[in-house]
Amino acid sequence: MNHICNMKYVVDLFEMVSTNIFRKIPPYPALYENISTDFSATDLSWEHIKLCYLILIRILPQIPTIDSIFINRIVSRLYTPLTVEQDQITSFLSVCITEFAYTRKFIRSELLKTLVEYYDLHRYPFSIAPALTLIARHFSELKITSQDFLVYIAPLLSAPHLKFFSNQFQKVASVVLSNNQNSGFQIFDKIVKFWPKTNIEKQACAVRIIIDICELLPPDQFKQTVSKLSQIFNDAVSSPNSDVAEQCLIIWDRQKLLSNIQSDNYSLIPLIINSLINTYYTHWSASVQNSASAALKILSEFCPKVVRNCMMQQTKISVDANEYYHSSWIKIAKKAGEHDMNMDIFSKLENINNAFPPETIMFRRNFSFSPEH
Template sequence: MFNKIMKRGQRKPSKSEAIEPPIPTSSTPNVTVNHASRLAAASPQPVTLATVPQNPGTVEALPMLRDVPLSERHVVFIKKLQICCFLYDFSDTMKHVRQKEIKRQTVAELVDMVQSGSCKMNEIMQEELIKMISVNIFRCLPPASHENTGSEAGDPEEDEMFMDPSWPHLQLVYELLLRYVVSSETDTKIAKRYLDHSFVLKLLDLFDSEDMREREYLKTILHRIYGRFMVHRPFIRNAINNIFYQFMFETERYSGIAELLEILGSIINGFALPMKEEHKLFLVRALIPLHKPKCIASYHQQLSYCITQFVEKDYRLADTVIRGVLKYWPITNCGKEVLFLGELEEILEVTQSAEFQRCMVPLFRKIARSLNSSHFQVAERALFWWNNEHIVALIAENRHVILPVIFDALEKNIRGHWNQAIIGLSSNVRRMFLEMDAELFEECQRQHEEREGRAGQLEEQRVLTWKRLEEAAAQFTDDDKMDFA
C-alpha cells in the first residue's frame, strides 16, 4: 500500500493539472499541510480542508485569485475554500455580518472562476472543492412545516412558501456545483471519484427540502450529472425508485416528488427502443402506483407527462397503463377524479385502436359512473371527452360496445341531473350517438325502456312486500295486546 501511495505521489502531472501545489514557505506559516490520502515521504503535502479554522472571528479577506501569482494560486484557492467552509446562523441577520459577506464574495469569485475556466483545477483542488460544497449543502433539513400524511395536500399557490434564510449563500454554493458539473474543463474521469454514489444519495435526500428554489437547483444539477456521468445512470434511477417506494408505502410525505418526476420525464424521453424490461417494471411498480397517495395534486402534472411518454414510446403499453390508472380510481375524492379524467384523455390521444379495444369496457364503466357524478366538475370533465376528435373516432369505431355501457348514464343525466350545463352536454353526446348509428341508438333505447319497466315492477313488488310485513307486524302487535288484556 505504501508503495502505491509513493507512486501516486510521484506521478507525472497531466494536462488538466496546470496548477501544481507549491512547496510551503516561511511566508505562509499559518498554513498546515496535511493530506492523508496522498502522503509521500519525498514530496511536500498540499494544503487541505482538514485544517479549517474553527473560530469564525479569524476569517480574513484574501486577494482575488487573478491578482495572485500562478505559483501561489493553489494555496490561496485552498484558503478560500477554508473560508467557505465556515457555517453561520443566518436566522440572526445581525450576527457575523462581516464574515458572512466575506464568504459570499469568496463563493461568488469561485463561481466566476469555474464558469470562465480561467483557472484550471488539478485533482487535489477538485477534491477539496467538492468537500467544501458538501460541508455547505449536506445538512439536516428543518422540520416540515406541515404534514401531508393521511390528508390531502393543500394548494401550493395558496400555501405560504418556505424560504430558507441561508438561501442567498446556499444558492451560490449550488451555482458553483452546477458550473463545475457542466464545465467543459471538468474531466468526468476525475470528477466521478468525488461525485460518487454517496454524493448522489445525499443530493437526493435534499429533494425533501421545502424551499422550492433549492429543489429547482437540485433538479438541474442531478439532471446534468445524469447526462454527463453515464456510470451513475442506473444507480440514479434505482435511487429515485426507492424514494418513490418510501413515499408511497411509508410516509406519503416528500417535498420533491414533482421535481424527481420532471427529471424522469426527460430520461424517459431518451429511452431507446425496444424498451428494456427494467423500464417497463419501473412503470408498473413505481409510476402507476404513484396515483394512490392523496397528495397527488402536487405532482400529477409531472406524473401524467411521464406516463404519456411511456405510451408514446411503446403504444403496446396503453392497455397496461389505462388498467393501472383504473385500479387506483378514487371513490370519494372528486378533485382527484377530475385529474384522472384529464390524464386518461391525454393517454387515449396516443392510444391505437387495438389497445383501446382491450380496455374499453372497464374504462367506460368508470366513465359512466363519472357521468352521473353529483359533482358537476367530474361529470363535465367526462363529457368533455366527446370534444376530442381522436377519442370520438375510437368511440365511433367501437360504438356497438360503448353505447350500451353508457346509454343509461346519459339518460339519467338528461332526466334528472341538478346542473343545467350537464344536462345540455349529455344531450349533445346523446345526439352524437344518434347521428353515428340511428339503428343502434334505437336498440339501446328499447333495452333501456325494458330495464326501466322491470325496475318499476321490482319497485312495486318491493313496496307491496313491505306493506304486507307492516300489516303482519301490526296484527301481531294487536294479538299480543289481547293476550295481556
C-alpha cells in the first residue's frame, strides 16, 4: 500500500512538472524578485525550468510507461529559440533514448516529423539543430538508415536557414556514411541535387558538407563522383563570395581526399586545373588567390606529371589565343588604315597584351608553383 501511495505521488509530481514545462515558460511568483537582487525574475524562471527537467530525469525510472503524447509534447518544445531550454530538452531526450528503449520509437518518429514539418512549411527553424544533434548522437539506437537520410535530411541542404544547422547536418552525414559506406555515392548524388545554385551564402555551407562526404567515400565510390564534383568545384572556386571559394580550396588540405584523388589516377585534376589557375590570377580576394596558389603548389608536389601536362596544354591554348587576338588586331588596324581614319591603331599594338583576356595573359607570368620535374 505504501509503495502504491509513493508511486501515486511520483506520478502526480511527474504530471505537475510536465504541465509546468508545457506552459512555454514556467510561472514564477512575483515575490521571487525580492529574494535576491542578483537575479531577475526571468533568471529564476529559467532556474525553475532546469529544475523541472532535472526532476523529470530523476523520477523517470519510477514511471511505469511514457506514452507517445508526452514525447510529442516534449519534442514540440524544441521549437523554442532559447538555447537554455533546448539544452535541457536534448539532455532529457538523450536519457530517454539511452535508458528506456521503449521510448526510442516515439522519439524517432517525432524527430523525423519535426524535419518534415520544417522542410514543408519552413517553420520552427530553431528546432532543426537540436533534432539533428540527437539523431547524430543516437544514430544506432534510433535505427536511422541511409534511406531516412535521403528522404528526411538531405533536402535540408536547400533550406533557407541552413547556416543555423549546417554543422549538425555535416555531423549526421558523417555518421550515416561511417555506418553505411555502401550507400556513399547515393548519398553524395542526393546531396548534389540540392546544391543551392542561386544562393551564394548557402554555398559555403554546402561546399564544406560535400567535401566532408567525398573524404569519407571509399575509393571505388569516389570515382563515380568525379564528374559532378568537378562541376561544383569549378563553380565554387571562382565564386565572387570569398567564403565559398576558400571553403572549396581547403580540399587540398585533406589527406584522405588526396588519397582518393590519387587512387582515381588523378582524373579530377585535369577537370579543375583551369579553374584553379584562373582563380589564382583573377579573383578579387587576396586570401582566395593565396589559397589557390597553395593548392597549386600542393598539386605540383603531389602529382607533378599530371600538373605539368595540364600546364603544357593550357600554354598551347594560350599561345593559340594570343595569335588569334594578335591577328584580329592587325586586321582591324589595316582596315582602319584603308579608310584613312585619324587614329594611330598601329601604335596601340605595342600594348596589345593589355587587350588580351586574363586567361591568355596568365601563362606569360612566372609560375612559382610550376613543377621542375
